[in-house]
Amino acid sequence: MADKSELFPGTLDMLILRVLSRGELHGWGITNKLEQLSKSALQVDEGSLYPSLYRMEDKGWIEADWRMTENNRRAKYYRLTRAGRKQLEAEQAQWDRMSAIIALVLHSA
Amino acid sequence: MADKSELFPGTLDMLILRVLSRGELHGWGITNKLEQLSKSALQVDEGSLYPSLYRMEDKGWIEADWRMTENNRRAKYYRLTRAGRKQLEAEQAQWDRMSAIIALVLHSA
DNA sequence: CCTCTTCCTTAGACTGTCCATGTATGCAAA
DNA sequence: TTTGCATACATGGACAGTCTAAGGAAGAGG
Numbered sequence: 001m002a003d004k005s006e007l008f009p010g011t012l013d014m015l016i017l018r019v020l021s022r023g024e025l026h027g028w029g030i031t032n033k034l035e036q037l038s039k040s041a042l043q044v045d046e047g048s049l050y051p052s053l054y055r056m057e058d059k060g061w062i063e064a065d066w067r068m069t070e071n072n073r074r075a076k077y078y079r080l081t082r083a084g085r086k087q088l089e090a091e092q093a094q095w096d097r098m099s100a101i102i103a104l105v106l107h108s109a
Numbered sequence: 110m111a112d113k114s115e116l117f118p119g120t121l122d123m124l125i126l127r128v129l130s131r132g133e134l135h136g137w138g139i140t141n142k143l144e145q146l147s148k149s150a151l152q153v154d155e156g157s158l159y160p161s162l163y164r165m166e167d168k169g170w171i172e173a174d175w176r177m178t179e180n181n182r183r184a185k186y187y188r189l190t191r192a193g194r195k196q197l198e199a200e201q202a203q204w205d206r207m208s209a210i211i212a213l214v215l216h217s218a
Numbered sequence: 219c220c221t222c223t224t225c226c227t228t229a230g231a232c233t234g235t236c237c238a239t240g241t242a243t244g245c246a247a248a
Numbered sequence: 249t250t251t252g253c254a255t256a257c258a259t260g261g262a263c264a265g266t267c268t269a270a271g272g273a274a275g276a277g278g
Contacts, residue, residue, distance in 0.1 A: 008117030041210045
């Protein structure tokens, strides 16, 4: 990931699902969107991004088709499936739960 | 880890360091303390705990010696080193940074 | 005795990230 | 027209860290 701020394994899927929940995008676009949304804190490694996309496609959380971008290039546009939406909700809930627990431990007297 | 709520790789070290920053403890005690502090949300797997302890000992973040517990058993008591304290601060800062970023992405309009 | 609890140890599988590298093509500048 | 840059996808291999699973030893208490 980005400048020494590695992502916690497992969170990349969630972040991608979240970005896709705002509308379909191709891989390259996802990278840019994540960088933009995180105010440059996240620069997704392509070696993490694409495997993640394939995994999620296999699992049926996202689906894709090839189209042309506004830059006139071939690109694979991904979008959430219904299962993907459920998955996002679940992961988000799980994240909230776990980060609350961690905060609890970290800030306990 | 615990009832289907797996920890994010990397966070276990931080949680252990945090627990040890409250006072020395042996492995078994760390498990219990984490469970207690997290209100039973975390049940640390021993196959994760001990490798983590050995890693951190190698890195010089913690040190240990064998003693007897109040239950009259041999146990290895771990405590933070100065380096461990610095490490904890760093990881905690990193955690705060990353979780803020993730929250930003998750909750962006 | 016999079982339960405390306590530590380690091998092996698995998952997911990172690094590095490769491909292809559109477009603009030199 | 050729050179270089930006866009876009793909993939092998290394590596770190977790989980599953199994085992061992020894005190406490029935």
